[in-house]
Amino acid sequence: MARATLTIDLDAVQANWRALDALSGPATATAAVVKADAYGCGAARVAPALMRAGCRHFFVALAEEGAELRAALGAGPEIFVLSGPMAGDAPLLREHALIPVVNSEEQLARHRAELAGQPYAVQLDTGMNRLGMDGLSLARAALGLNMARPRLVLSHLACADSPAHPMNAAQLAAFAAMAMALPGVPRSLAATGGILMGPAFHFEMTRPGIGIYGGLPFAGARPVVSLALPVLQLRDVMPGQTVGYGAAWTAERPSRVAILAAGYADGLMRALGGRACAFAAGRPCPVIGRVSMDMIAIDATGIDPMPATVEILGPHQGIDALAEAAGTIGYEILTALGSRYARHYKGGEG
Amino acid sequence: MARATLTIDLDAVQANWRALDALSGPATATAAVVKADAYGCGAARVAPALMRAGCRHFFVALAEEGAELRAALGAGPEIFVLSGPMAGDAPLLREHALIPVVNSEEQLARHRAELAGQPYAVQLDTGMNRLGMDGLSLARAALGLNMARPRLVLSHLACADSPAHPMNAAQLAAFAAMAMALPGVPRSLAATGGILMGPAFHFEMTRPGIGIYGGLPFAGARPVVSLALPVLQLRDVMPGQTVGYGAAWTAERPSRVAILAAGYADGLMRALGGRACAFAAGRPCPVIGRVSMDMIAIDATGIDPMPATVEILGPHQGIDALAEAAGTIGYEILTALGSRYARHYKGGEG
Numbered sequence: 001m002a003r004a005t006l007t008i009d010l011d012a013v014q015a016n017w018r019a020l021d022a023l024s025g026p027a028t029a030t031a032a033v034v035k036a037d038a039y040g041c042g043a044a045r046v047a048p049a050l051m052r053a054g055c056r057h058f059f060v061a062l063a064e065e066g067a068e069l070r071a072a073l074g075a076g077p078e079i080f081v082l083s084g085p086m087a088g089d090a091p092l093l094r095e096h097a098l099i100p101v102v103n104s105e106e107q108l109a110r111h112r113a114e115l116a117g118q119p120y121a122v123q124l125d126t127g128m129n130r131l132g133m134d135g136l137s138l139a140r141a142a143l144g145l146n147m148a149r150p151r152l153v154l155s156h157l158a159c160a161d162s163p164a165h166p167m168n169a170a171q172l173a174a175f176a177a178m179a180m181a182l183p184g185v186p187r188s189l190a191a192t193g194g195i196l197m198g199p200a201f202h203f204e205m206t207r208p209g210i211g212i213y214g215g216l217p218f219a220g221a222r223p224v225v226s227l228a229l230p231v232l233q234l235r236d237v238m239p240g241q242t243v244g245y246g247a248a249w250t251a252e253r254p255s256r257v258a259i260l261a262a263g264y265a266d267g268l269m270r271a272l273g274g275r276a277c278a279f280a281a282g283r284p285c286p287v288i289g290r291v292s293m294d295m296i297a298i299d300a301t302g303i304d305p306m307p308a309t310v311e312i313l314g315p316h317q318g319i320d321a322l323a324e325a326a327g328t329i330g331y332e333i334l335t336a337l338g339s340r341y342a343r344h345y346k347g348g349e350g
Numbered sequence: 351m352a353r354a355t356l357t358i359d360l361d362a363v364q365a366n367w368r369a370l371d372a373l374s375g376p377a378t379a380t381a382a383v384v385k386a387d388a389y390g391c392g393a394a395r396v397a398p399a400l401m402r403a404g405c406r407h408f409f410v411a412l413a414e415e416g417a418e419l420r421a422a423l424g425a426g427p428e429i430f431v432l433s434g435p436m437a438g439d440a441p442l443l444r445e446h447a448l449i450p451v452v453n454s455e456e457q458l459a460r461h462r463a464e465l466a467g468q469p470y471a472v473q474l475d476t477g478m479n480r481l482g483m484d485g486l487s488l489a490r491a492a493l494g495l496n497m498a499r500p501r502l503v504l505s506h507l508a509c510a511d512s513p514a515h516p517m518n519a520a521q522l523a524a525f526a527a528m529a530m531a532l533p534g535v536p537r538s539l540a541a542t543g544g545i546l547m548g549p550a551f552h553f554e555m556t557r558p559g560i561g562i563y564g565g566l567p568f569a570g571a572r573p574v575v576s577l578a579l580p581v582l583q584l585r586d587v588m589p590g591q592t593v594g595y596g597a598a599w600t601a602e603r604p605s606r607v608a609i610l611a612a613g614y615a616d617g618l619m620r621a622l623g624g625r626a627c628a629f630a631a632g633r634p635c636p637v638i639g640r641v642s643m644d645m646i647a648i649d650a651t652g653i654d655p656m657p658a659t660v661e662i663l664g665p666h667q668g669i670d671a672l673a674e675a676a677g678t679i680g681y682e683i684l685t686a687l688g689s690r691y692a693r694h695y696k697g698g699e700g
Contacts, residue, residue, distance in 0.1 A: 002412050002433035036615035036643055037689070061644040062352050062611075062690065082644070083352035083582055083611055087658075104583050129593040130609055130645060131583055158597055167597055232433055233454050233481055243479040247508055247517055259480055261412075261433055265386035265685035270678050271621070293386055293681060294411040294432070295480060308437075328620050331643060335615035339387070339689065340412065 002261040004229045005309075006341035008041050010348020012222035014053040016212045019220065021054070023195050024202040031057035033191065033209030035065060035082065040267075040337040041213055041224060042345070044072045049348035050212070051077060059207055063089045066098040080121055080152070082131070090114035099151055103131040108141055112148075121152040122182070126174040126189075127167060128158040135178060142181045152205060153185045160193025161217045168194075172201060193217045215330035216320045225334065226314040227341070229260040229278065232295065234306055243297050244289030249274070258285070258300040260310055263292045267336030268312065269326050272296075276325035279316040281307050352611040354579045355659075356691035358391050360698020362572035364403040366562045369570065371404070373545050374552040381407035383541065383559030385415060385432065390617075390687040391563055391574060392695070394422045399698035400562070401427060409557055413439045416448040430471055430502070432481070440464035449501055453481040458491055462498075471502040472532070476524040476539075477517060478508040485528060492531045502555065503535045510543025511567045522551060529553075543567045565680035566670045575684065576664040577691070579610040579628065582645065584656055593647050594639030599624070608635070608650040610660055613642045617686030618662065619676050622646075626675035629666040631657050 021030035032055045033039075038046035047058060047069055058073070059080045060066045066081045073079070078099055084107040085093060085100040093100055093115060101121045102108045111120050122145060125132035132155060133141065155175045159165035172189065179187045186204035192211035194201040196218065211218030214225070235258075237243060237251045260278065264270045273291045277284040278298050285298040300306055313322060319330035326333070371380035382405045383389075388396035397408060397419055407428045410416045413436070416429045423429070428449055434457040435443060435450040443450055443465060451471045452458045461470050472495060475482030482505060483491065505525045509515035522539065529537045536554035542561035544551040546568065561568030564575065585608075587593060587601045610628065614620045623641045627634040628648050635648040650656055663672060669680035676683070 001414075001438045002436045003414050039643075040615070064351075064353050065690070086352045086580065086582070086611075088351045107583075125585070127592070128595075129585055129587050129591060129607060130642070130647065134585070158592070158595055162596070165597075167592075230436065232436070233457075235475070235479055235484070237479050241479060242477070242508070242517075245478075245508055246512070247515075257479060261436075264682050265390070267686075269619075270682050292480070293389075293685060297480065332614050332620050335643060336617075336686065340415070 001342070002230055002232060003340060003342050004227060004262045004266065005344055006337060007226045007344045007346060008045070009222070009224050010045065010049040010345055011350065012214060012224045013041070013046055013049055013212055014348060014350060016214060016218070016221045016224070017050055017053050017055060017208065020192065020195055020206070020208045020211050020218065024206055025199065027204065028202045029057060029205045031055065031059060031188070031205055031207040032212055033059045033207050034069065035059060035061040036335050039209065039213045039331065040334040042343060043069055045345050045348070047072055052348070052350070057205065057207070063092045063098060063100070067092050067096045070096040070098065078151070084123070085111045085115060094118060101154065102150070104133060105137050105141055108144070119151045121154060122150045124153060124155045124175065124178050126155040126171040126178065128156055128171070130156070138178055138181055145182055150182065150185055152188055153179050153182050154188040156191065157189065157194050160191060160197065163193070163197050168197060210331055213334055214319065215334065223318050225319065225337070227312050228309040228314070229262050229296070229312055230309050231306060232259045232261050234258050234300070245292060246290055249289035249297070253301070255299055255301045256303070257288070258298050258306060258310065260296045260298060261294070263294045263296055265293045266338035266340055267333070268296060269336065271326040271328070272322070276322060277317065279311040279314070282316060284316070285310065351692070352580055352582060353690060353692050354577060354612045354616065355694055356687060357576045357694045357696060358395070359572070359574050359696055360395065360399040361696065361700065362564060362574045363391070363396055363399055363562055364698060364700060366564060366568065366571045366574070367400055367403050367405060367558065370542065370545055370556070370558045370561050370568065374556055375549065377554065378552045379407055379555045381405065381409060381538070381555055381557040382562055383409045383557055384419065385409060385411040386685050389559065389563045389681065390684040392693060393419055395695050395698070397422055402698070402700070407555065407557070413442045413448060413450070417442050417446045420446040420448065428501070434473070435461050435465060444468060451504065452500070454483060455487050455491055458494070469501045471504060472500045474503060474505045474525065474528050476505040476521040476528065478506055478521070480506070482506070488528055488531055495532055500532065500535055502538055503529050503532050504538040506541065507539065507544050510541060510547065513547050518547060560681055563684055564669065565684065573668050575669065575687070577662050578659040578664070579612045579646070579662055580659050581656060582609045582611050584608050584650070595642060596640055599639035603651070605649055605651045606653070607638070608648050608656060608660065610646045610648060611644070613644045613646055615643045616688035616690055617683070618646060619686065621676040621678070622672070626672060627667065629661040629664070632666060634666070635660065
């Protein structure tokens with residue numbers, strides 16, 4: 001098979017969620033963010049594993065994602081839709097018992113008009129200026145919100161990966177103050193980074209995402225994904241010969257080149273070309289030349305015998321290390337993981 | 351709906367293929383490269399549209415892709431698998447009548463052992479040093495190849511997007527010379543760039559890819575994809591306020607910010623942050639701050655009324671323009687297009 005195998009460790013998913021859950025007290029529920037197909041790991045397998053670990057609250061970005069998730073989870077767990085009730089969403093939200101996160105007065109009006117009496121949540125903007133009601137909107141809406149109380153009030157930190165950033169304390173203070181307008185409504189501010197910043201950020205619900213999937217800022221996370229690429233061909237090149245598109249890499253010594261069976265169409269970005277390594281039998285092999293759509297070339301000189309597959313994600317290189325080589329973050333490495341891989345899930349029964 | 355809509359113009363797909371086909375003479379067949387799910391455009395819809403336009407030869411990267419393509423196309427058209435016969439591929443290749451492209455003596459031996467008598471093609475390496483037999487391998491294998499003649503002999507140009515690059519003439523000469531070892535076997539060297547370099551590169555078959563999908567180097571291509579992002583929320587921010595993760599963008603004047611419902615999980619790469627534009631009612635709005643997983647913020651100051659959706663790919667910005675903003679190429683913009691979009695296909699019946 002030239003098809004590469006992506007392995008997703010559901011035991012690690014469960015262990016990471018439990019570890020994050022253990023960082024907050026018993027009065028704090030720990031949800032799970034499974035938007036973007038569980039950060040590329042496959043929501044249909046990841047979310048049920050999280051439910052077996054004890055998770056009862058899930059977050060997605062879109063109503064359509066929520067509908068798919070409901071099919072995977074069945075009735076019972078709460079599914080929050082972060083983009084809120086958009087025009088046309090009402091039937092999907094109602095049919096699948098999804099809880100829209102109202103982000104604005106406009107969305108609140110839509111919820112009342114189309115989903116009166118149905119559960120909802122409210123997002124407050126506390127300084128990120130992305131989604132959520134600001135203080136003025138909240139003041140105008142507070143009376144109505146208290147008459148039909150939301151299931152949850154939440155906000156999102158802009159700088160939680162930098163604990164010392166002054167924005168964190170400012171958002172925390174703003175959230176605590178604004179949420180007072182909705183007495184008795186459970187509050188949620190922290191994603192993974194917020195959980196790690198301590199109890200002041202935990203409130204009644206945390207909602208980790210990246211930490212579940214093994215990424216920073218949760219440095220103690222267990223890796224979740226590993227990716228092995230088959231070697232399509234080995235080739236000896238002489239000094240002066242070039243490899244790949246644009247003849248971008250030139251051999252400076254007699255070299256052995258291995259062509260691996262995945263490329264940027266599989267989420268191994270072009271930005272990795274000339275910057276990343278893959279690991280053959282544990283030894284680093286530089287990615288040489290440009291990444292092709294379906295192939296990557298590595299300098300495998302001195303690797304003997306050459307294994308049939310090479311590690312691009314695994315024990316020697318996690319998502320954050322590969323992200324650094326691509327000039328991005330582990331989140332984007334995960335969500336870019338392509339659809340052509342053979343996906344192998346292990347564990348997750350516990 | 352917060353779900354963005356990706357529109358794929360199958361009329362344009364057909365027109366581009368016909369235009370590329372018209373650049374070669376009647377003795378040259380024009381195939382189509384539909385690997386990586388037809389460069390992200392959806393092989394199950396694109397390939398049948400190309401067949402209706404007259405295409406009878408298709409190329410994919412993996413045997414698994416070939417099997418899916420066979421289901422979409424039915425019996426008849428030739429489907430070539432560029433990665434060749436890998437260990438374990440034989441049943442899939444045989445069952446779906448796929449033609450593996452043998453890239454090495456090792457693959458040739460495997461084909462003989464597991465697929466004797468079945469059609470195959472041969473790839474020659476003419477200087478790209480990626481896949482294919484080099485001159486020495488070809489010399490050793492030539493007798494056997496002529497006894498069980500391949501359906502096609504092909505090679506691939508490393509620098510076809512730079513017509514003046516000396517590598518093109520060198521690869522052309524090498525290919526013509528090496529192919530003489532396989533007299534009577536149809537030859538194929540040119541993808542889109544090679545087609546544009548003229549008849550010397552056409553041989554008996556061309557195999558365009560990117561040009562079909564509206565990308566450079568086929569400057570005359572009709573755009574194929576367009577992408578409209580719903581506006582989730584509008585927000586007024588004051589000078590000194592920041593937007594998004596890391597507080598990376600600061601308003602310098604009273605600004606109106608629009609939050610759009612797609613992000614890097616949908617293939618709109620983080621590299622676009624602070625560099626690209628989206629178009630609201632035809633007017634460019636800079637992408638501000640960092641691209642989030644599911645959202646992008648734009649500066650929509652002065653856009654009044656704000657439309658319900660904003661164009662990120664379309665008449666004002668094609669795949670190559672967006673690619674330039676991300677520091678990549680149109681190919682990667684296409685193959686990164688995510689799975690969360692609502693996909694709308696138009697035309698393609700003719």
